[in-house]
Amino acid sequence: MTGHNILLAGFGGQGILFTGKVIAYAGLMEGMEVSWLPSYGPEMRGGTANCSVCLSEDPIGSPLVTEPDILVAMNLPSLEKFEKDVVPGGLIIVDSSIITKKVARDDVKVIYLPASEIAEKAGIKGAANMVILGKLFKETSFCTPENLDKGLQKTIPAKKMDLLDKNRLCIRLGTENRFQNPGASAPGFIFYNFDSTSSWKDPSRYRIPASAAGCAPGSALGAISP
Amino acid sequence: MAKVMGERPKALLDVPLHYCPGCTHGIVHRLVAEVIDELGVEGRATGVASVGCSVFTYNYFGCDMVQAPHGRAPAVATGVKRARPDNVVFTYQGDGDLAAIGMGETVHAAARGENIVAIFINNAIYGMTGGQMAPTTLPGQVTQTTPYGRDPATAGNPIRVCELLSTVKGVALAQRVTVDCPKNVRAAKKAIKKAFEYQMAGKGYCIVEVVSTCPTNWGMSPADSIQWLRDNMLPYYPLGVYKDVGEEGEE
Amino acid sequence: MSEKVLMKGNEAIAEAAIAAGCRHFFGYPITPQTEVAAYMSKRMPKIGGVYLQAESEVASINMVLGAGAAGVRVMTSTSSPGISLMSEGISYIAGSDVPCLIVNVERGGPGLGGIQPSQSDYFQATRATGHGDFHMLVFAPSTVQETVDLISDAFDLGDKYRMPTMILSDGLLGQMMEPVVLPEPKDPTDDKEWSVRGHQGKRPHNVVNSLYIDPAVLEKLNFERFEKYEKIKETEQRAQEYLVDDADIILVAFGASSRIAHSAVDAARKQGIKAGLIRPITLWPFPEKAIEKHVGHAKAFLSVEMNMGQMVEDVRMIVARRKPVHFYGRTGGVVPTPKEVLQQIVKINGGEL
Numbered sequence: 001m002t003g004h005n006i007l008l009a010g011f012g013g014q015g016i017l018f019t020g021k022v023i024a025y026a027g028l029m030e031g032m033e034v035s036w037l038p039s040y041g042p043e044m045r046g047g048t049a050n051c052s053v054c055l056s057e058d059p060i061g062s063p064l065v066t067e068p069d070i071l072v073a074m075n076l077p078s079l080e081k082f083e084k085d086v087v088p089g090g091l092i093i094v095d096s097s098i099i100t101k102k103v104a105r106d107d108v109k110v111i112y113l114p115a116s117e118i119a120e121k122a123g124i125k126g127a128a129n130m131v132i133l134g135k136l137f138k139e140t141s142f143c144t145p146e147n148l149d150k151g152l153q154k155t156i157p158a159k160k161m162d163l164l165d166k167n168r169l170c171i172r173l174g175t176e177n178r179f180q181n182p183g184a185s186a187p188g189f190i191f192y193n194f195d196s197t198s199s200w201k202d203p204s205r206y207r208i209p210a211s212a213a214g215c216a217p218g219s220a221l222g223a224i225s226p
Numbered sequence: 227m228a229k230v231m232g233e234r235p236k237a238l239l240d241v242p243l244h245y246c247p248g249c250t251h252g253i254v255h256r257l258v259a260e261v262i263d264e265l266g267v268e269g270r271a272t273g274v275a276s277v278g279c280s281v282f283t284y285n286y287f288g289c290d291m292v293q294a295p296h297g298r299a300p301a302v303a304t305g306v307k308r309a310r311p312d313n314v315v316f317t318y319q320g321d322g323d324l325a326a327i328g329m330g331e332t333v334h335a336a337a338r339g340e341n342i343v344a345i346f347i348n349n350a351i352y353g354m355t356g357g358q359m360a361p362t363t364l365p366g367q368v369t370q371t372t373p374y375g376r377d378p379a380t381a382g383n384p385i386r387v388c389e390l391l392s393t394v395k396g397v398a399l400a401q402r403v404t405v406d407c408p409k410n411v412r413a414a415k416k417a418i419k420k421a422f423e424y425q426m427a428g429k430g431y432c433i434v435e436v437v438s439t440c441p442t443n444w445g446m447s448p449a450d451s452i453q454w455l456r457d458n459m460l461p462y463y464p465l466g467v468y469k470d471v472g473e474e475g476e477e
Numbered sequence: 478m479s480e481k482v483l484m485k486g487n488e489a490i491a492e493a494a495i496a497a498g499c500r501h502f503f504g505y506p507i508t509p510q511t512e513v514a515a516y517m518s519k520r521m522p523k524i525g526g527v528y529l530q531a532e533s534e535v536a537s538i539n540m541v542l543g544a545g546a547a548g549v550r551v552m553t554s555t556s557s558p559g560i561s562l563m564s565e566g567i568s569y570i571a572g573s574d575v576p577c578l579i580v581n582v583e584r585g586g587p588g589l590g591g592i593q594p595s596q597s598d599y600f601q602a603t604r605a606t607g608h609g610d611f612h613m614l615v616f617a618p619s620t621v622q623e624t625v626d627l628i629s630d631a632f633d634l635g636d637k638y639r640m641p642t643m644i645l646s647d648g649l650l651g652q653m654m655e656p657v658v659l660p661e662p663k664d665p666t667d668d669k670e671w672s673v674r675g676h677q678g679k680r681p682h683n684v685v686n687s688l689y690i691d692p693a694v695l696e697k698l699n700f701e702r703f704e705k706y707e708k709i710k711e712t713e714q715r716a717q718e719y720l721v722d723d724a725d726i727i728l729v730a731f732g733a734s735s736r737i738a739h740s741a742v743d744a745a746r747k748q749g750i751k752a753g754l755i756r757p758i759t760l761w762p763f764p765e766k767a768i769e770k771h772v773g774h775a776k777a778f779l780s781v782e783m784n785m786g787q788m789v790e791d792v793r794m795i796v797a798r799r800k801p802v803h804f805y806g807r808t809g810g811v812v813p814t815p816k817e818v819l820q821q822i823v824k825i826n827g828g829e830l
Binding site: 033 | 483652654655656733737812815
């Protein structure tokens with residue numbers, strides 16, 4: 001039940017903001033002081049997206065995390081941008097399915113988790129963030145398992161409650177650091193991106209991540225590629 | 227020696243564009259730059275950047291650029307043109323900029339027959355701010371501020387800008403184009419070139435309305451957006467020439 | 478609704494306004510407050526209220542003038558450049574004594590500026606909102622919960638004093654999510670006898686107006702308005718004091734920067750420095766009394782703001798050279814860190830500044 005300054009970072013569509021909300025809500029259920037702050041603006045458009053989550057016993061000062069004790073990096077630009085900001089003795093969780101580069105520092109604990117691969121093998125592509133959440137939870141025990149689940153339930157909008165079990169599965173795979181048992185079937189999956197420009201209660205705000213829709217930049221129209 | 231089949235126009239700087247995958251801004255930027263190159267006017271052109279997704283045009287076009295407050299690009303362009311009558315002055319505006327907050331400036335620049343070119347990107351939504359209703363949002367269209375679909379009874383009707391401006395004396399060219407396929411891209415470029423040529427001949431206010439997509443805020447893939455544009459936008463905003471003083475032989 | 482929920486600041490603004498009985502919202506999208514409009518566009522139709530996206534902020538504030546004159550609780554929300562556009566409208570609203578709520582989720586400026594948080598509209602809010610002599614009640618929340626609470630007060634006090642009120646928020650408070658308890662919803666009332674909702678043949682007509690050609694009349698109106706303002710200054714000042722009673726170095730900060738200042742005060746106390754924080758909650762009327770109370774025992778003041786030095790002028794005016802008043806600011810959308818502010822405290826304590 002200790003305080004944390006968590007920075008989650010990746011690209012828009014990876015569920016960074018959603019994961020942060022689950023953590024914040026779980027902390028709220030646990031009776032902690034919490035805050036959640038997203039990056040917003042041009043960064044959102046297919047660029048790096050990040051959010052700051054603060055958990056504390058005391059009222060939170062600045063909700064903007066500039067020196068995280070926990071960094072979640074789900075794409076290379078994020079790792080490169082924030083690696084140096086982690087406090088000595090802190091924790092970095094890297095989605096090693098996406099990031100092959102290694103952390104240069106030796107004064108932080110680093111976990112390389114093939115989260116995207118784990119999620120994909122479980123048939124739930126796009127839920128790498130939940131796998132990472134499971135690992136984060138395992139490492140820090142920032143709340144009870146019951147409260148983590150409550151946080152998850154509070155964050156998934158009512159209309160999408162059918163995804164609850166898939167998310168729970170991925171969290172479990174993250175805590176247990178394993179792949180799904182082969183033979184378990186799971187249908188295709190559209191992941192919900194709760195970006196900061198829409199209410200998290202808004203069920204109509206979803207999109208198919210670029211990778212799933214198979215659209216490469218500029219391919220459809222021969223436009224100048226960004 | 228290898229033959230160069232195509233290259234970035236000189237009037238478009240070698241700067242990565244920030245637009246979303248599948249956004250038609252990329253195509254239109256290139257067409258405007260090619261026209262500036264072909265007419266050889268980059269050295270005496272001044273572009274006016276507006277507010278919206280295209281706010282960063284001042285980083286992309288190689289000619290001198292000035293950034294205007296939201297909606298005021300026609301007024302700023304007027305100031306530039308009156309100060310530098312020999313310059314080729316153009317604005318690059320989205321639907322909120324040109325037809326919502328800037329409607330007054332647009333109509334009056336047109337009525338003054340201001341010798342400027344307005345490149346109007348109509349994608350029926352406010353992109354940069356995350357997908358709110360635009361003056362050109364279609365009836366029934368779901369946006370962030372019309373979550374139940376645009377109801378004309380409460381949120382008003384969409385505005386057809388080319389039709390509106392075609393009634394204004396002072397407008398030299400009002401043409402609606404799109405960039406959904408190579409044939410239409412070529413036609414769009416022709417229209418933009420004509421608009422710039424009319425300015426250089428002092429014929430008056432020219433507007434080229436480009437019916438465009440916004441895959442991100444429409445919630446579709448780029449390919450689906452193109453189809454949505456064809457199925458929904460073109461019937462409401464038909465392509466064509468709504469006013470052309472050259473053709474009609476007006477004063 | 479006594480359950481604690483996580484809510485984004487911008488959405489809490491909308492929900493709190495609805496709970497306070499507001500059923501009319503007019504606005505235009507601008508980052509970083511667009512969620513207020515988006516939320517209203519979803520909620521208002523469901524509760525028989527009106528959400529209208531105007532063609533610009535100029536149109537928005539005039540729609541607010543209209544609805545307010547017609548006697549309903551009405552609000553708009555925008556960010557810094559939008560407030561500039563609303564200048565004229567707000568002057569008309571104040572000159573017509575019409576109550577309304579204006580929310581400014583501040584961003585970097587001047588001009589198109591940036592979209593990250595700032596506090597550079599303090600002068601605009603407290604001194605220079607529009608032409609002519611007038612004031613708005615200006616509130617500066619520092620948490621999402623406080624935003625919710627102050628909106629309720631803003632509507633009540635605006636109606637009581639018949640004047641425009643403003644919530645001065647910023648991109649940080651607007652975008653962050655924090656636990657909040659929403660107030661009990663109030664039903665809208667329709668009891669403003671001065672409003673222009675139609676005389677129904679039962680009374681002489683009401684006129685809501687700000688044009689008074691006769692200078693004597695206009696002067697009298699201004700005098701009366703300012704007598705009202707004096708009463709407000711007497712009774713409505715609000716500030717929060719944190720560890721100030723024995724403080725040597727008193728920080729003065731509002732809104733998001735007050736949270737950072739709070740952390741810096743805690744860190745300073747850990748180092749044995751007697752720091753404290755006075756946090757203005759009303760920016761107009763400025764909490765002169767809270768500062769005056771402590772000028773005697775303070776060794777120095779430090780104003781911490783996200784601008785080039787605006788509120789510090791009010792602090793200097795009150796302290797009137799009796800003690801040194803320092804300023805630390807970041808701007809352009811940069812948010813100061815507790816560490817930086819602590820460094821300033823240490824420097825002042827060590828006599829370096």
